[in-house]
Amino acid sequence: MPERTVLVVLYDGVQSLDVTGPVEVFAGAGWAAGDPSAYRLRTASPGGRPVRTSSGLTLLPDTGLDSAPVPHTLLIPGGADGADGAGNAPEVVDWLREHGPKAERLVSVCTGSFLLAAAGLLDGHRATTHWAFCDEFAREHPEIDVDPEPIFVRDGRIATSAGVTCGIDLALALVEEDHGRETALVVARHLVVFLRRPGNQAQFSxxxxxxxxxxxxxxxxxxxxxxxxxxxxxxxxxxxxxxxxxxxxxxxxxxxxxxxxxxxxxxxxxxxxxxxxxxxxxxxxxxxxxxxxxxxxxxxxxxxxxxxxxxxxxxxxxxxxxxxx
Structure with a gap:
């Protein structure tokens, strides 16, 4: 079974659950699949600096962005600044513009899509984001086919999700794609969540x-x-x-x-x-x-x-x- 590196990009103001939700899913998949090396989880920030999340938690990254390996899956979480996150994290956007095309799979959670969009990585693709920012997302990026309805959207190597907990749904979908339904089901049971809300399920009941x-x-x-x-x-x-x-x-x-x-x-x-x-x-x-x-x-x-x-x-x-x- 090939090892897949998952690199999570951190920056000041990041939403902690956008980070920890998918990370727990990928970490649990290794245990569920009986192969701890199924995913190699890494975190990176500009300069390798600790970051303060929107809720006040401090996260210590494994490395700096400039030293980060080219990952299989590059995951960009959202932040409390919402649509302003791209403007407040220019180092991340610049790094994504150069290194994002090298990853086999690009993933965003919540307003992390604004960072991918600012780097030009979503041009010509279908994508989504948190419902509260979909109109703004579409206005700022007319080159992107913004779909405000689903909890996550897959378009080739690019996957974008709606707000916060939808990142867990998307991560479970990726685990199912990589390691099969049974592995994803074990992870979902362990986390006491659904396996899995379909991507085209609406963001709201x-x-x-x-x-x-x-x-x-x-x-x-x-x-x-x-x-x-x-x-x-x-x-x-x-x-x-x-x-x-x-x-x-x-x-x-x-x-x-x-x-x-x-x-x-x-x-x-x-x-x-x-x-x-x-x-x-x-x-x-x-x-x-x-x-x-x-x-x-x-x-x-x-x-x-x-x-x-x-x-x-x-x-x-x-x-x-x-x-x-």
């Missing part, structure tokens, strides 16, 4: 992705939808629950949540179906009924449209069996 309505009747409808995905969730039915006319309800719901009632229902049902496929052994037909799809074919179309895969394939890849202790 359906209720979080939409705004919470201001008016109580509409908030009650949002709760009702989340708690009863198998019920009649047509506009007429929901409008009657809110005691509004269908036209008034549809306009008010969209104005206060940012999505149409139909789109909101679609997101809730898809999220509920994913969770059942990941966490239970219910059959596809049973899941489709429980989530209001009615038929397996209707659910299959919703999965292909929303996730790019069929329910059976989704379960094969992402079902996490319950374990007993």
């Amino acid at each position: 359906a209720p979080l992705a939409a705004q919470t309505a201001h008016r109580e009747p509409l908030r009650d409808v949002q709760r009702w939808i989340a708690e009863n995905p198998d019920r009649d969730l047509s506009v007429d039915s929901l409008a009657a629950r809110a005691r509004l006319s269908p036209r008034h309800f549809a306009r008010a719901f969209h104005a206060e949540t940012g999505v149409t009632p139909g789109r909101y229902v679609e997101r809730v049902r898809l999220e509920h179906a994913r969770r059942l496929l990941e966490e239970t052994t219910h059959g596809v037909a049973e899941v489709s009924r429980a989530c209001g799809y009615g038929t397996p074919e209707a659910m299959r179309r919703a999965f292909v449209r929303g996730l790019g895969t069929a329910p059976v394939e989704y379960r094969r890849r992402f079902h996490v069996p319950r374990t007993t202790h």
Whole structure:
């Protein structure tokens, strides 16, 4: 099994979990695969100086950037400065511009994508970043195809993830790619996280992705939808629950949540179906009924449209069996 060097770049203001989350995944993979040398983890900073994270922790790097080996995987974490991180870490950007093309795999976590972008390494590629900075990312870098929805994006040798904990999801995906699903599953269980949220999963769950309505009747409808995905969730039915006319309800719901009632229902049902496929052994037909799809074919179309895969394939890849202790 070839050794893969993972080099994590550190700088002042870096987000500590962007560093430690992926590092714990890669370190755990060596143990899970029965080969401690599966990944050789290294950290480097400008001049090899200690760095102070955004939360006040001090990290001591292994080496300076100028002395760092050419890695298999080059990982750039984000920082508290967000989009300003590139401007506040010019030494890192200059180093990335020269050395980034030499790595076999370029990875960013959260706003680390701004550093890769400033170095010109994301030009012509699809990428993502923390949801709060996606609009700014797209404005500053029109040469990048910015996708604000997924928790991580793979585009050839480049992988970018959304905020903070999404770096763990991306690292698990890379471990699965390098060492197989079983190894990644062992790591996920050890860290008590999902194996693994698919990259095209939205950065927010359906209720979080939409705004919470201001008016109580509409908030009650949002709760009702989340708690009863198998019920009649047509506009007429929901409008009657809110005691509004269908036209008034549809306009008010969209104005206060940012999505149409139909789109909101679609997101809730898809999220509920994913969770059942990941966490239970219910059959596809049973899941489709429980989530209001009615038929397996209707659910299959919703999965292909929303996730790019069929329910059976989704379960094969992402079902996490319950374990007993």
